[in-house]
Amino acid sequence: MRKIFLFVLASMPILGFSQELALDTDNARVNFDFVSEGVAGTVGGVEATISFNPLDLANSKIEGTADVTTLSTGNNTRDKNLKSGSFFDADKYPTMKFKSTLLKSKGGKYFAEGDLTIASVTQPVLFEITLTDREMLLTTLINASDFKVSPKKEDKSDVSITVTIPMNQ
Numbered sequence: 001m002r003k004i005f006l007f008v009l010a011s012m013p014i015l016g017f018s019q020e021l022a023l024d025t026d027n028a029r030v031n032f033d034f035v036s037e038g039v040a041g042t043v044g045g046v047e048a049t050i051s052f053n054p055l056d057l058a059n060s061k062i063e064g065t066a067d068v069t070t071l072s073t074g075n076n077t078r079d080k081n082l083k084s085g086s087f088f089d090a091d092k093y094p095t096m097k098f099k100s101t102l103l104k105s106k107g108g109k110y111f112a113e114g115d116l117t118i119a120s121v122t123q124p125v126l127f128e129i130t131l132t133d134r135e136m137l138l139t140t141l142i143n144a145s146d147f148k149v150s151p152k153k154e155d156k157s158d159v160s161i162t163v164t165i166p167m168n169q
Contacts, residue, residue, distance in 0.1 A: 023048065023050065023136070023165050023166070023167060023168065024165070024166040024167065024168045025046050025047060025048060025165065027166050028044075028046035028048070028163070028164060028165040028166065029042050029043065029044050029046060029163075029164055030042060030043040030044075030046065030066045030096075030161060030162070030163050030164075031161070031162045031163075031164065032159055032160065032161050032162075033159065033160040034144065034151075034157060034158075034159050035157075035158040035159065035160060036155075036156075036157055036158060037151060037157070039073055039078070040073065041071060041072050041073035041074070041079075042070075042071075042072050043066045043067065043068060043070055043071050043072075043096065044066070044067060044070040045065075045066055045067025045069075045070050045095075046064060046065070046066050046067075046163070046165065047064060047065045047066075048062070048063065048064035048065075048165060049061070049062075049063045049064070050062050050063075050064075050136070050165075052103070052110075052129070052131070054105070054110065057103040057104055057105065057110075058103075060100075060103040061099075061100050061103070062098065062099075062100040062103070062112050062114070062127075062129075062138070063097075063098065063099045063100065064097070064098050064163070065095040065096065065097050065098075066095065066096045066163075067094060067095060068083065068088050068090040068093065068094055068095060068096055069083065069090045069094050071083055071088065071090070082149075087119075087149045087151075088118065088119055088149055089119050089120075092119075093118075093119040093120060096116070096117065096118050097115075097116070097117040098114055098115070098116050098117075098125070098127075099114050099115050100112045100113065100114035101113050101114045101115065101124075102114070103129075109128060109129075110128070110129040110130075110131075111126055111127065111128055111129060112126070112127045112129055112138065113125075113126050114127070116142070116147075118147040118149055119147065119148060119149065120148075121146070121147045121148055123142070123146050123147060125140050125142055126140060127139060127140045127163075128140070133167065134166065134167055135164055135165060135166045135167055136164075136165045136167070137162060137163065137164055137165075138162070138163040138165075139160070139161065139162045139163075140160075140161050141158055141159070141160050141161070142158070142159050142161060143156050143157060143158060143159075144157040144158070144159045145157050
């Protein structure tokens with residue numbers, strides 16, 4: 001069972017102590033929604049190393065991968081096509097990767113800037129971070145054609161991405 005620890009130095013105003021939380025990566029997932037295509041799905045096999053300290057964002061980091069071979073839209077024919085060399089090329093590039101380059105806060109929200117690699121393409125992205133007592137969410141919107149995984153190779157094809165990592169209770 002893959003378990004990774006999230007170290008959060010929580011800025012608890014009254015107590016002011018650090019808190020260690022355990023992530024449940026066995027149940028973590030990446031949800032995606034090809035907005036223009038009306039196609040939603042998931043990718044599993046999430047592995048992550050996360051160190052998040054809201055009082056020291058300069059030393060915080062997020063790195064993770066997801067297993068493209070687990071991609072599922074609920075339609076086996078479409079899934080096979082998406083995993084093919086025409087899109088994600090899962091045989092050659094079985095994992096998607098994210099590595100933060102900067103964590104920052106703005107307006108009471110937290111963000112992770114970093115490099116997202118899908119197949120052979122790496123592009124900068126910005127994830128918004130939401131941390132609750134039950135899970136960590138990372139959300140972003142990308143253009144699939146920037147990563148060469150869009151059915152409309154030349155047109156803008158927005159994909160909403162949400163990475164959900166439950167906390168072990």
